[in-house]
Amino acid sequence: MKRTSAIIGSLAFFVVAPCSVAGLMPWWITGWQVTPPVGDIWPVQFAGAVLIVAGIICVVDCFTRFALQGLGTPAPILPTGTLVVSGLYRRVRNPMYVGVVAAILGQALFFGDTRLVIYGAVIWLAFHLFVLVYEEPTLKQTFGEEYEAFRTNVPRWIPRLTPWPGRAVG
DSSP states (O other), X not given: OOHHHHHHHHHHHXXXXXXXXXXXXHHHHHTTOOOOOSSOOHHXXXXXXXXXXXXXXXXXXXXXXXXXXXXXXXXXXXXXXXXXXXXXXXXXXXXXXXXXHHHHHHHHHHHTOHHHHHXXXXXXXXXXXXXXXXXXXXXXXXXXXXXHHXXXXXXXXXXXXXXXXXXXXX
C-alpha cells in the first residue's frame, strides 16, 4: 500500500472506529454532562482529563505509525505490510486498545458517570476477545517468528516499564 493510501485509509478508520467507540458512544451515553459532584471531585476530574488526553495521544500515535511505518491501516481489511514494533508498541502489544479504553474510563471519571465504567469494561472485553480469537493468530500466521519474539517479550495489556530492546520493525 502506498503511503498516501495508508494515511487516507487510517484517517477514515480513525473516524469510524476510535472516534465512534471513545467519542460518539460516550457522548450518547452521557450527553457529556458532568454529574453533580459529591464532595470535592476536582482531583478525580483532573485524573479523568489526564486519561482522556493520554488515550487520545496514544491512539493518534499508533494510527500514525501504522500509516507511515507499516504502510497500512489498523483496519483488518487493510493491514500493514510490516509488523510495527516501535514507539508504544515496545512497551505493550495493544497500545491502541489501551488508549481507547483509557479515553473512555477518563470520561467516566471526568463526567462522574458509572455507566461509562461499565461501557469501558465491555469495550475492553470485546477488544480482548478480538485479540485472542482473530488478531494474535493472524499476526502469528502473517509474521511468524518476528511476531513470536514480539509476543514473548511485550505484554498484551499491562505496559512494560522499560521499552523492549528488540529490533524496531516498521
